[in-house]
Amino acid sequence: MTRKHIVVIGGTAAGPKAASRAKRLDPEAEVTLLQKAPELSMASCGYPYFVAGSVADRSALLATPAGVVRDPAFFAGAKGIAALVGTEATAIDRQAKTVSWQRPATGETGHLPYDKLILATGSVPKVPPIPGRELAGVATLSSLADADGLRALAGTHKGGKAVIVGGGLIGMETCEALVAAGLDVTVVEALPGILMGFLDPELALLVENHAKSKGAAILTGVGIAAILGTDGKVTGVRLADGRELPCSLVVLSIGVAPNVALAKAAGLELGPTGAVATDAHMRTSDPDIYAVGDCVEVKNRLTGRPMLAPFGDLANLEGRVAGENAVLGDTATFPGSIGSGICKVFDFAAAATGLSERRAREAGFDVVTAVNAGPDRPGFMGAKPLVSKLIAEATTGRILGFACVGPGNVNRQAAEMAMAILGDLTIDDVATADLPYAPPYSLAVDHAIATAHVLQNKLRGLMRGASSLAVKERLDAGETPFLLDVRGPKEFEEMRLGLGETLIPLGQLRKRLGDLPADKSAPIVAYCKVSMRGYEAQRVLEAHGYDNVTVLEGGLAAWPFGLEK
């Protein structure tokens, strides 16, 4: 029997997973992993925590759960895989079925034959074409070398000023890391808000407010025109509007681009996103070549369209599928992504799964949404707040997306709703879901279930709700609805909208209808802390003939435009 030759290019996440899976399924196979960097199996999602210093030991980023560093000796001994580090794949000869490689450190070159080739060439950080990007003090955070460099820079610049260009997931994680490392941080985001690829603005603004409360400055809706420097070193940035921010450190985190150079040179088909195209078996246009991880595009399971999903978890799942298929022959499939993600931003978590409202509308869905705020567990168990948004298809009720932010247990909410989306569940399904409950872990009516109840109530016409953003737009347009706060006087004293609202505690509302506008068709916006009582108020008022009452969804807890204290 001839031993099968499997060559894997790329050693971060998808590559090692594919190599390991292939070798486990075909222990006879000769599996070789080519890795340009000196390290293997880096936990790249941990880089921000390494930069922050909360992960002190660099080797922890490279170790198995049992604490063994995954170096070539580990791959040889434990896995039976030849892992060649510091070894760059330079070309693929698809006719000869060989991969050429070189070792920059020694000048060695060579080539390897393959029966099946797996590309896991990853991504490269996007660098905006602006003057000054070559200056010392300009960094990215994509590779372990980047992480080493940025950690060193954070140390030498402690107490200094840093500008982070880009307020996406990596940008916000880096923001927290550099604040933790003792720098004075400004995030500059060209889009109107942070985390816009991920969250709708109502929720993103809450995260932005939280980051600001932790000492980060955040400028949105303005790009960077140039990085300024003296003697080859960063001294500041100039914004597109002409403002200059002095700083000695600039981190570019405007995203990553699939690293397709090798695939492109080999004539493999790229998809509409510019990444390597594969079928559900993770097979490229060449039946002997698979591609996985950040260098590929995958199917968005909700829109059916190709998308980039450069996430470490999917890299592993894709690698597992390609590793199996390379030795067993296309027995495994990867169904695609729904765009699930979660991100720690100081004491908040921000998570989303499925489509945001904006993306769902862009994809042509007829969309209904609800925003809900509430505690993550009973008050007597140390509740922390959550704000979530549920996006569903109007015609079918199918859940299209769910986002959740706050200091509460976002993690459970987002994970359960990702599974709900994967199971094609509807609003009604979620509204009656049987989830594990005990006071230390959730509310009796789980937060996501309560959010589904809100959306049910809206769809049934029982609740007429509007998001914070929609209400703010009405106010900004000069409309002057009667703002009705139905909380208690003590709550009101502690914190309020401060926009001329009237306080009528819910319990008094039935008796104080005289304090409301005489015209029962005058617009009223009712709310409380989270708008449970706001909703009750709307039902009470409608029973008394008021026909233009809107509930501010999520109440004050979801109001991101500032509160009076």
Place this chain on the structure above:
Amino acid sequence: MTRKHIVVIGGTAAGPKAASRAKRLDPEAEVTLLQKAPELSMASCGYPYFVAGSVADRSALLATPAGVVRDPAFFAGAKGIAALVGTEATAIDRQAKTVSWQRPATGETGHLPYDKLILATGSVPKVPPIPGRELAGVATLSSLADADGLRALAGTHKGGKAVIVGGGLIGMETCEALVAAGLDVTVVEALPGILMGFLDPELALLVENHAKSKGAAILTGVGIAAILGTDGKVTGVRLADGRELPCSLVVLSIGVAPNVALAKAAGLELGPTGAVATDAHMRTSDPDIYAVGDCVEVKNRLTGRPMLAPFGDLANLEGRVAGENAVLGDTATFPGSIGSGICKVFDFAAAATGLSERRAREAGFDVVTAVNAGPDRPGFMGAKPLVSKLIAEATTGRILGFACVGPGNVNRQAAEMAMAILGDLTIDDVATADLPYAPPYSLAVDHAIATAHVLQNKLRGLMRGASSLAVKERLDAGETPFLLDVRGPKEFEEMRLGLGETLIPLGQLRKRLGDLPADKSAPIVAYCKVSMRGYEAQRVLEAHGYDNVTVLEGGLAAWPFGLEK
């Protein structure tokens, strides 16, 4: 227009929810809530934490998230509901459509007319028919009065000995509570293990070991014959095997029985479980009477059979459905339960959703299972261990059940897998699920996904696994497999099976085949800390012709029968 009269009997969870929903949907309706106890809307799942003292303020168990105690004034003012406390419903006249009531404190009686009646009469603690059950110092933990009483008893018996009869969910929560309150606690469970209604024994044993490590004594497989006393006070218990345990406090927590007295007297149909039977609208055999909460049986969505599911979360969901149907006319349905639950036992959480292996087999399913152990997040983020068990239907791969225990983030795992079961997902669906991932929140390959990978590998014949229990049974039967520990020497030194095993670190295995049995068909059991390396070892050995290698699923992390240190 005639105002509709809605009467709700029972004011703990399902009743208030039903009343509130009905009133919101029909603000014209006259909604009356009859409550026997003096309090309303008690967070009864919080009683153990009140007994423990970790919830100091009793009113927190009765308050809204905004801190308002839900008393009759609150129900009147905020909800428009007449809540009559201290008022016991004594009879239902279905012809006249009235409910008779009495107030024991004042001797008042009366009756209320109803158009629709909602029964939420709850459950009563089962009391075993043993001598001594009337002694002072014998308690249950079902009502707020019970909680008050047990908290007081725990205070006066501090430093004394308590016996808890029953090691189910409430029993184990009470165990933790009384240990926290400073008592010396013994749990006596007649079944062979604790939490048996909920977990299969492999996982239940891990929880039992943990509770013991926290100072609780746990006796299983033995019932209570009598409670012993002097001068009307508890002095101990006598076990069925004759042993006597001295104690001054006994808590009976052998479960609850649906409180169906009123329904039965009114001639409403009871189901095979003995609880009130309802249709999917929560409607009883009388079209004008609904029933919700602990007094009803619901459909098990996996077996299709009626089940008791006396859980606070379902009580709320059922109440919401009945409240709507009572005023809108059977527009809402409750689909039933999958038996999701979670329980805090000291520093462990124990959760299950769907069917345990035992229950799945009892229901006639052809079942496949896998046990998996692993960290809940990367080591560099402060990982804590999890052990889980996945139960699927062999023919279709559909997930039937999932259980998870440990100090790690069980909550996320159980919630996401409950949704997976509700979405009819298969092993393959879970194995490629796109879940939110970042290092503070989960592993790149989420624990439940990894468990699905293990089961996939077993089903594909790649991994031949056996649970701890199956391996223990082989050893107990006198079999002497070659026990192969493939961890590192340092790990071995810290902790090991201690059953004559051989240590060959995975990395050396390919070179040390000579240390294995010469007969390549001799039974070998391979394992490591969690059996990832154990699985690799099996693959290596099979490639070298060893054809009788079993992986100990979950490795030492899932071995509940004691380790040598």
